[in-house]
Amino acid sequence: MADSRAAAITRDLIGAFKSVVEKHDITQDEYRAGVMFIAEAAEKGEIMLLPDAFLESTVVAHHSDRQKGTHAQVLGPYHLGDSQPLENGRLASEDEPGERLLVRGTVRNPDGEALPGTSLDIWQADAAGRYSGFHPDAKPGNLRGRTTTGEDGRYEIQTVVPAPYMIPHQGPTGRLLETLGRHPWRPAHIHLIAAQDGYRTLTTQIYFEGDQYLDSDSVTAARPELAFPLRDGEDGKVVDVDLTLEAI
Numbered sequence: 001m002a003d004s005r006a007a008a009i010t011r012d013l014i015g016a017f018k019s020v021v022e023k024h025d026i027t028q029d030e031y032r033a034g035v036m037f038i039a040e041a042a043e044k045g046e047i048m049l050l051p052d053a054f055l056e057s058t059v060v061a062h063h064s065d066r067q068k069g070t071h072a073q074v075l076g077p078y079h080l081g082d083s084q085p086l087e088n089g090r091l092a093s094e095d096e097p098g099e100r101l102l103v104r105g106t107v108r109n110p111d112g113e114a115l116p117g118t119s120l121d122i123w124q125a126d127a128a129g130r131y132s133g134f135h136p137d138a139k140p141g142n143l144r145g146r147t148t149t150g151e152d153g154r155y156e157i158q159t160v161v162p163a164p165y166m167i168p169h170q171g172p173t174g175r176l177l178e179t180l181g182r183h184p185w186r187p188a189h190i191h192l193i194a195a196q197d198g199y200r201t202l203t204t205q206i207y208f209e210g211d212q213y214l215d216s217d218s219v220t221a222a223r224p225e226l227a228f229p230l231r232d233g234e235d236g237k238v239v240d241v242d243l244t245l246e247a248i
């Protein structure tokens with residue numbers, strides 16, 4: 001069946017490409033080098049990373065800038081669909097290396113009403129910057145899981161402070177960043193998806209105040225309003241992160 005939206009978007013993408021070819025007199029050899037670059041990204045396991053690093057933040061910001069609620073962020077290439085329920089919000093086991101971190105807050109709607117029973121799917125890199133399921137040395141399923149807000153809309157997640165994340169810099173994505181004069185680092189972050197019936201599902205990330213890469217995120221996603229202060233708690237650090245979901 002003809003999909004007129006897909007057709008219209010594809011025609012415009014081709015049209016945008018035509019204008020770049022004309023502006024830069026792109027040769028057939030250069031075109032072929034570009035195709036080989038994408039093939040190399042696929043071969044080296046970066047076919048999801050490459051578009052998520054350069055393009056996804058544009059799509060996300062286009063919508064989120066016009067919507068109410070907590071600002072959305074890119075999903076990124078490291079989400080897995082099968083996260084397990086956490087026991088008592090424990091995302092990191094006690095022997096997980098790194099500084100203890102308690103992430104806690106309340107999920108509300110824009111009227112300030114708490115949203116009990118909101119599902120939170122959380123994933124992060126470990127203190128060495130590794131995502132389970134993607135890094136060979138990380139335990140399968142490590143630092144991934146889901147929890148649900150209580151009657152008062154509150155949640156608590158016990159984890160470790162993530163490290164800033166370096167996009168693999170030996171591969172094609174890293175080379176392209178270097179060509180553009182950009183470094184491969186992302187500020188330290190925790191990913192989450194908050195879902196509640198009757199509300200737009202929020203995919204976002206938590207960052208930390210004072211992170212040296214907040215202003216130069218290699219994937220141009222991080223926003224200052226999503227940088228929260230890391231404070232000293234009873235056992236390691238604490239960060240308070242309240243979320244707002246917009247009704248649909």
Ligand code: MBD
Nearest residue numbers: 052074075076077165219
């Ligand atoms: C990441 O950890 C990430 O979150 C994104 C968006 C892109 C690359 C690596």
Ligand code: FE
Nearest residue numbers: 076078165191
């Ligand atoms: Fe990430």
